[in-house]
Amino acid sequence: MSSRIDNPKIRSAAWRISLWATLAFAFGTMIVFVFLHRFIADDIKNRSDAWITGEVEVLGDVAERTPKDALYSRVVGEVAELAEKEIPNKLRSGSGSNDSVFFLQAGADGSLKLWVGAGSGQNTLDAIQKTNMLLDQPTDVRVSESAVPFRVASVRIDDGSRIYLGLSERDELRVLRSLRLRFFLLWLLIVLFGFTIVFSTTRRMLSHVRRITEAASRIGHSDLNARVPTTERNDEVAQLALTLNRMLDRIENSMHQLHTITDSLAHDLRSPLTAIRGKLEMSLSAVAQIEQAEPIVSAIEELDRLTEFLNQSLDVAEAKADALRLAPSEIDLNELLRVMIDLYEPSMAEKGLQITLRSAGPLNVQADAALIHRMIANLFDNELKHLPAACTVTIQLQTEDDMASLLLEDDGPGFTSEVIPYLFERRVKGRESNGHGLGLAFIDAVARAHGGAVTAHNCERGGAYIAITLPLAPSDGIESPAGSARG
Amino acid sequence: MRLLLVEDELDIQSFLIRSLEEAGYQVEAAADGKTAERLAIDGAFDILIVDLGLPDQDGISLILRLRQLGVKAPVLILSARRSVDDRVRGLEQGGDDYLTKPFALAELLARLRNLLKRNNPVGSETTRLRVLDLELDLLRREASRSGQMLQLTPQEFVLLEYFCRNAGRVVTRSMILDKVWGMRIQPDTNVVDVHIYRLRGKVDGKGQQPLIRTLRGVGYVLKDR
Numbered sequence: 001m002s003s004r005i006d007n008p009k010i011r012s013a014a015w016r017i018s019l020w021a022t023l024a025f026a027f028g029t030m031i032v033f034v035f036l037h038r039f040i041a042d043d044i045k046n047r048s049d050a051w052i053t054g055e056v057e058v059l060g061d062v063a064e065r066t067p068k069d070a071l072y073s074r075v076v077g078e079v080a081e082l083a084e085k086e087i088p089n090k091l092r093s094g095s096g097s098n099d100s101v102f103f104l105q106a107g108a109d110g111s112l113k114l115w116v117g118a119g120s121g122q123n124t125l126d127a128i129q130k131t132n133m134l135l136d137q138p139t140d141v142r143v144s145e146s147a148v149p150f151r152v153a154s155v156r157i158d159d160g161s162r163i164y165l166g167l168s169e170r171d172e173l174r175v176l177r178s179l180r181l182r183f184f185l186l187w188l189l190i191v192l193f194g195f196t197i198v199f200s201t202t203r204r205m206l207s208h209v210r211r212i213t214e215a216a217s218r219i220g221h222s223d224l225n226a227r228v229p230t231t232e233r234n235d236e237v238a239q240l241a242l243t244l245n246r247m248l249d250r251i252e253n254s255m256h257q258l259h260t261i262t263d264s265l266a267h268d269l270r271s272p273l274t275a276i277r278g279k280l281e282m283s284l285s286a287v288a289q290i291e292q293a294e295p296i297v298s299a300i301e302e303l304d305r306l307t308e309f310l311n312q313s314l315d316v317a318e319a320k321a322d323a324l325r326l327a328p329s330e331i332d333l334n335e336l337l338r339v340m341i342d343l344y345e346p347s348m349a350e351k352g353l354q355i356t357l358r359s360a361g362p363l364n365v366q367a368d369a370a371l372i373h374r375m376i377a378n379l380f381d382n383e384l385k386h387l388p389a390a391c392t393v394t395i396q397l398q399t400e401d402d403m404a405s406l407l408l409e410d411d412g413p414g415f416t417s418e419v420i421p422y423l424f425e426r427r428v429k430g431r432e433s434n435g436h437g438l439g440l441a442f443i444d445a446v447a448r449a450h451g452g453a454v455t456a457h458n459c460e461r462g463g464a465y466i467a468i469t470l471p472l473a474p475s476d477g478i479e480s481p482a483g484s485a486r487g
Numbered sequence: 488m489r490l491l492l493v494e495d496e497l498d499i500q501s502f503l504i505r506s507l508e509e510a511g512y513q514v515e516a517a518a519d520g521k522t523a524e525r526l527a528i529d530g531a532f533d534i535l536i537v538d539l540g541l542p543d544q545d546g547i548s549l550i551l552r553l554r555q556l557g558v559k560a561p562v563l564i565l566s567a568r569r570s571v572d573d574r575v576r577g578l579e580q581g582g583d584d585y586l587t588k589p590f591a592l593a594e595l596l597a598r599l600r601n602l603l604k605r606n607n608p609v610g611s612e613t614t615r616l617r618v619l620d621l622e623l624d625l626l627r628r629e630a631s632r633s634g635q636m637l638q639l640t641p642q643e644f645v646l647l648e649y650f651c652r653n654a655g656r657v658v659t660r661s662m663i664l665d666k667v668w669g670m671r672i673q674p675d676t677n678v679v680d681v682h683i684y685r686l687r688g689k690v691d692g693k694g695q696q697p698l699i700r701t702l703r704g705v706g707y708v709l710k711d712r
Binding site for chain 1: 496498499502503505506540567568569570571576587588589590591592642664668669670671672673674675676677678679681682685703704705
C-alpha cells in the first residue's frame with residue numbers, strides 16, 4: 001500500500017469521519033446511561049423508602065406496645081438491630097458496627113429519649129429538627145458529622161413522642177458509584193474500540209479512493225488505456241472505480257474515434273496534395289523560361305501553406321477536444337528560444353525589428369519538442385507579419401509556481417479591440433492580417449495540451465502581451481504534480 | 488541502385504517512378520503488401536520506399552515481415568498519418584527514415600541518399616570540403632573563396648557546410664531547417680531566405696561567379712560546375 005505518499009487532505013478525512021462518528025456514539029451512549037442511572041437510582045430509593053416506612057411502622061407498634069420500663073430501650077433497640085439485617089442493597093462494611101441505620105425516639109417536647117445507632121443521637125435529632133420533615137414520607141437528612149445523608153422516616157406514637165428510623169444512603173450511593181465507574185470504564189473501552197474500528201475502516205476505504213485518484217490523475221491523454229484499480233467487493237468505492245473505468249472506456253472510445261476521423265481526413269487530403277505537389281515539381285523542372293515557372297512556383301507555395309494550415313487545423317481540433325497526441329521529452333526552453341531567435345533575427349532585422357531574450361539560464365520543460373518548435377515559430381511569424389518597423393520584441397523566460405513561463409511583449413500597435421474577445425478562437429485575425437487566423441488558437445491549443453495556458457492582452461503602453469506557461473520537467477521543479485493540473 | 492517502391496496511390500506512384508528514374512534509380516513498384524513481399528524476396532534491392540497505408544496490410548507490419556525474411560535494405564517510410572507511430576520511431580532508431588506527405592522531391596531524394604550513405608559508409612570523415620573555388624576547413628571552422636577568407640558567423644558556417652556537402656543538389660527550406668536548425672517547422676515567413684541572402688552576400692562577392700542559386704518553388708542549390 002502506498003501509505004508513504006501521504007495525502008493530508010484524505011488522511012484528515014479519515015480522522016474527521018472517525019472523530020465525528022466516535023463523538024456521536026459516545027454522546028449517545030452517555031445519554032442512554034444517564035437515563036439508566038436515574039432509573040436505577042429511583043428504583044433503589046423506592047425500595048429503601050418502602051422498607052423504611054414499613055419498618056418504622058413496625059417499630060412504632062413495638063414502641064407502643066412495649067411497657068416503658070428498664071427493658072424498653074433494650075427491646076426496641078434489639079428490634080431496630082434486627083431490622084438492620086434486612087436492609088436492601090447492604091454492603092459488607094469492614095467495621096461491622098451498625099452505622100448504616102439509626103433508631104431515634106424523641107419526646108413530645110423534642111428531647112432525645114432513645115438512641116440506637118452510631119454517633120451522637122443529639123446531633124442527629126438536631127439535624128432532623130432543622131430539616132423540614134414531612135409526615136409519613138421519607139426525607140433526606142444530612143447529619144453534619146457524616147458526609148452521607150440519611151433517609152429518615154418518622155411515625156408518631158400514642159404518647160406523643162416521635163419515632164425516627166434513619167437509613168444511611170451510603171450503600172445506595174456506593175452501588176451507584178460503582179455502577180458509574182464500571183460504566184465509565186466500559187464506555188471508554190467501547191469508544192476507543194469504536195474509534196479504532198471506524199478509523200481503520202474509513203482509512204482503508206479512503207486509501208482505496210486515494211489509489212483511484214492517483215491512478216485517475218496518472219491517466220493523461222498519453223495514457224488513456226490505463227484504468228483505475230478495482231476490488232472484488234461490491235461496495236460504493238468499488239462501484240466508483242467501475243464507473244470511472246466505464247467512463248474512461250467511453251472517453252477512450254470517443255478519443256479513438258476522433259483520432260480515426262482526423263487521421264483519415266489527413267490521409268484523404270494529404271494523398272492528393274502529395275500527388276499535386278509532385279506533378280507541379282515535375283512540370284517545374286520541365287519548363288525553361290522563368291515566366292512560365294512563376295505560376296507553378298506560386299502554386300507550390302500555396303500548396304505548402306495549405307498543408308501547414310491543414311496540420312494546424314487538425315492539431316487545434318484535437319487539442320480543443322483534449323486529444324492531441326504528444327511525444328513529450330525534456331527540452332531546454334532557453335536553448336530552444338535562442339536557436340529560434342537566431343533563426344528569426346535576420347528576418348526581423350530586415351524589417352527593422354529588434355528581438356531580445358531575457359533569461360536566467362537553462363529552463364527545462366516536459367514537452368513535445370516538435371509542437372513547441374511550431375508554437376514558437378507561429379508566435380514569431382505573427383510578430384514578423386504584424387509589427388511595423390522599428391518595434392522591439394522582448395521575450396522573458398522565468399519560473400512561476402512550478403511552471404515555466406514565457407512572456408512576449410512588443411511595443412507595436414497591439415491587438416485591435418475587435419479581435420481581443422476572440423483571440424483564441426479559430427479563424428480570428430486582424431483586418432490587415434494575411435495569415436489564416438489560426439495563430440493564437442494553435443498556440444493556446446499546444447499550451448493547453450501540455451497542461452499549460454496562454455493569456456494575451458494589450459500592455460498599458462499599447463503593445464501586445466502574450467504569456468505562455470508550460471509545466472517544468474520533473475527534475476527541474478521542486479516536485480512535479482502527478483497529473484498536471486489543467487486550468 | 489535498385490529501388491522498390493510500395494505505394495498504393497497510383498497518382499503518387501507514377502510521378503515517383505518518373506522522378507526516381509530521372510534521379511538514376513532502377514525502380515520496381517508494388518501497390519500492395521503481398522506483391523511487395525514477393526518482389527522484395529526475389530530481387531535484391533538496395534533501398535525501399537514504403538507507404539504506411541496499404542490496402543491489404545499496415546506498412547509497418549510489411550517492413551517487420553520483410554526484416555524477418557532477411558531483407559536488410561534500408562527503408563524510407565512515407566506516411567500521410569498525423570501522428571508518428573511508436574513503431575515508426577523504433578524503425579527510425581533502427582536506421583530507417585521517415586517522411587510525411589506531402590513532401591518535396593528534393594527532400595525525398597536527399598533522404599534516400601542519406602539512407603544509402605548510412606548503409607555504405609565511405610572512409611573517414613573529411614576535415615576539408617572543396618566546391619569549385621570555395622574551401623571549408625571543418626576543424627578550424629573557417630571558409631575561404633579564391634583564397635579570400637570569408638567572415639561567417641558560426642551559424643552561417645554550418646549552413647554553408649550543409650550546402651557544400653550537398654553541392655550540385657537541390658536543398659529545400661524544410662531540409663535546411665531540419666539539418667541546420669534541427670527543427671521540422673514550416674514557417675509562413677521568409678526566415679530561411681533571409682539567411683540565404685546574407686550568406687550569399689558573403690560568399691558571392693562582386694565580380695565572382697554566383698555559387699548559391701535559388702530555384703523558386705523548390706529550394707536552393709550550390710553550384711559545383
